[in-house]
Amino acid sequence: MRISEQAKQENRSRILDKAAEIFNSKGFEDSTTRDIALAAGLAAGTIFNYFPSKETLAMTMVSEALVQGREDYLRRCTGGEDLAEELFLFVASGLRRLRPLRPFLGPVLERSLSPFPRKTVCQEGETARQEHLAAVQAILARHGFAEAPDYVAMTMYWSLYLGILAFWSNDTSPNQEASQALIDYSIRMFVHLISGSGADKGEADAS
Amino acid sequence: MRISEQAKQENRSRILDKAAEIFNSKGFEDSTTRDIALAAGLAAGTIFNYFPSKETLAMTMVSEALVQGREDYLRRCTGGEDLAEELFLFVASGLRRLRPLRPFLGPVLERSLSPFPRKTVCQEGETARQEHLAAVQAILARHGFAEAPDYVAMTMYWSLYLGILAFWSNDTSPNQEASQALIDYSIRMFVHLISGSGADKGEADAS
DNA sequence: GATGTTTTGTGAGCGCGCTCACTTTTGTAT
DNA sequence: ATACAAAAGTGAGCGCGCTCACAAAACATC
Numbered sequence: 420m421r422i423s424e425q426a427k428q429e430n431r432s433r434i435l436d437k438a439a440e441i442f443n444s445k446g447f448e449d450s451t452t453r454d455i456a457l458a459a460g461l462a463a464g465t466i467f468n469y470f471p472s473k474e475t476l477a478m479t480m481v482s483e484a485l486v487q488g489r490e491d492y493l494r495r496c497t498g499g500e501d502l503a504e505e506l507f508l509f510v511a512s513g514l515r516r517l518r519p520l521r522p523f524l525g526p527v528l529e530r531s532l533s534p535f536p537r538k539t540v541c542q543e544g545e546t547a548r549q550e551h552l553a554a555v556q557a558i559l560a561r562h563g564f565a566e567a568p569d570y571v572a573m574t575m576y577w578s579l580y581l582g583i584l585a586f587w588s589n590d591t592s593p594n595q596e597a598s599q600a601l602i603d604y605s606i607r608m609f610v611h612l613i614s615g616s617g618a619d620k621g622e623a624d625a626s
Numbered sequence: 627m628r629i630s631e632q633a634k635q636e637n638r639s640r641i642l643d644k645a646a647e648i649f650n651s652k653g654f655e656d657s658t659t660r661d662i663a664l665a666a667g668l669a670a671g672t673i674f675n676y677f678p679s680k681e682t683l684a685m686t687m688v689s690e691a692l693v694q695g696r697e698d699y700l701r702r703c704t705g706g707e708d709l710a711e712e713l714f715l716f717v718a719s720g721l722r723r724l725r726p727l728r729p730f731l732g733p734v735l736e737r738s739l740s741p742f743p744r745k746t747v748c749q750e751g752e753t754a755r756q757e758h759l760a761a762v763q764a765i766l767a768r769h770g771f772a773e774a775p776d777y778v779a780m781t782m783y784w785s786l787y788l789g790i791l792a793f794w795s796n797d798t799s800p801n802q803e804a805s806q807a808l809i810d811y812s813i814r815m816f817v818h819l820i821s822g823s824g825a826d827k828g829e830a831d832a833s
Numbered sequence: 834g835a836t837g838t839t840t841t842g843t844g845a846g847c848g849c850g851c852t853c854a855c856t857t858t859t860g861t862a863t
Numbered sequence: 864a865t866a867c868a869a870a871a872g873t874g875a876g877c878g879c880g881c882t883c884a885c886a887a888a889a890c891a892t893c
Contacts, residue, residue: 427841448745452880462843467881529742534792535732538655570804571811578789578812579782585741586781597777604778605785608815634871659850669873674851 431469433459438476442523447477450523477527478543480520485547488513489554502562506606509558510580513551514587514598524588532581534574552577559613568613575612579605638676640666645683649730654684657730684734685750687727692754695720696761709769713813716765717787720758721794721805731795739788741781759784766820775820782819786812 437458441450452473456466470476492512500508517524531544555576556567567573583605587598644665648657659680663673677683699719707715724731738751762783763774774780790812794805 430841446745451878453878463880464844464882465842468841471881473880525742525744529736529740529744533736533740534789535736536792536796537732537736538653571808574789574793574808575786575812575815578785578792581788582741582781582785585743585785589743601778601781604819605782608782608819611818612811612815637871658848660848670850671852671874672872675871678851680850 430459430461430465434461434466434469434476435480439480439520442477442520447523447526452476472539472541474527474530474541475543477523478531478541478547481517481524481527481531482543482547484516484520485513485551488516489550491516492554502558503606503610505558505562506555506610507602509554510583510602510606514584517584521588525585528581528584528588532584534577534581548577551580564613572609572613576609579609637666637668637672641668641673641676641683642687646687646727649684649727654730654733659683679746679748681734681737681748682750684730685738685748685754688724688731688734688738689750689754691723691727692720692758695723696757698723699761709765710813710817712765712769713762713817714809716761717790717809717813721791724791728795732792735788735791735795739791741784741788755784758787771820779816779820783816786816 434455438450438455441455441458452466453463455476456463459466466476470479489509489512492509495508495512496505531541532548552573555573559568568576583598583602586601587595590598592598641662645657645662648662648665659673660670662683663670666673673683677686696716696719699716702715702719703712738748739755759780762780766775775783790805790809793808794802797805799805
């Protein structure tokens, strides 16, 4: 049972490696699962014993990158940052780890992270979103926001974050300064939102 | 030549009608172009003489709804609204016209309006986005914003707007109060952004 | 080893969106 | 009417993601 288990893990990571190569060279949509399986030395159908869909296969890489990004962030966090700085560090840490996947990220993130209701849900994407939002809420809690923000704030956060991902995945400016400006404004806006929430106009009774 | 032209228009609108029916009853992804063509009394391939893709077919309906929404907005606009009120009216007018398409909007808008870079672009979606953003800029201009906001502001606007569409297309609260709150906050946030732009921290040199 | 059981691999095949060589229809010119 | 050109319709067929009945391999028990 040990040898087989090991062989399975080898297959799994060979699929992931080859898929990353092929996705990077041809893009997500122009890569076929047949090609990936063949490159990994397996029959066409075998790939689906390891990943339930092409989308999940790609999202697995994204998910692992984001997990590493969160670890980087925890390591790099000194505790002296203000709220906006810490959120920026968090987001930037994720992007750094996503960097190698950038050439094929567009269609994958669009399908898997978008908040539009879908029939076929990719579990990896759901999980990634929830973990990201949980991390954000943990940061907020550490900065004195006792209770979690309402759905309005978190929905808007996720919209802005997706916008950042979309823009960044296409950003050709030298050091992604364009993306940095977008991240900066987005975060400042979110901080402003949750700071002044409900004191403006009287419409803060969101369930 | 006149009779044929008329027949073509009839075919086109029969396709659109049947497609709307089928999309509404089975959702976008579970509806097949074969079914739609058959329901319209045409062969499977003929549908692609009228619309280059299933996505474009659906986006044509969306696009027409949004055009009507803009006309409604112009009609309903008194000129006495402040900036936020007028933006709210604009967005709400679009949603009203999208209402009949709501059951199948999710996958369509996700594919066609998302800012993630894609290989196969749906022209209808591009156009819809540009026209929407142009209308927003016209509203801003009418309220004293002489020059168009930079890419950061418009990118954030589009992110928030997509978030609104996504949330609304799934909103089951009695009169979409949940969506209304989201629209309200999103617009106030955008107005705040372009009002105070660049005066905060010294990072406003976005190209 | 031989036997039975469970796990993993295989590839023919399905239904999809979409294409394209071909047929049929429509309109024009004689 | 007849011959011809242009436009529109057709459906077999392609490549895709994915499924599933079956084959092969791995393990457990004797």
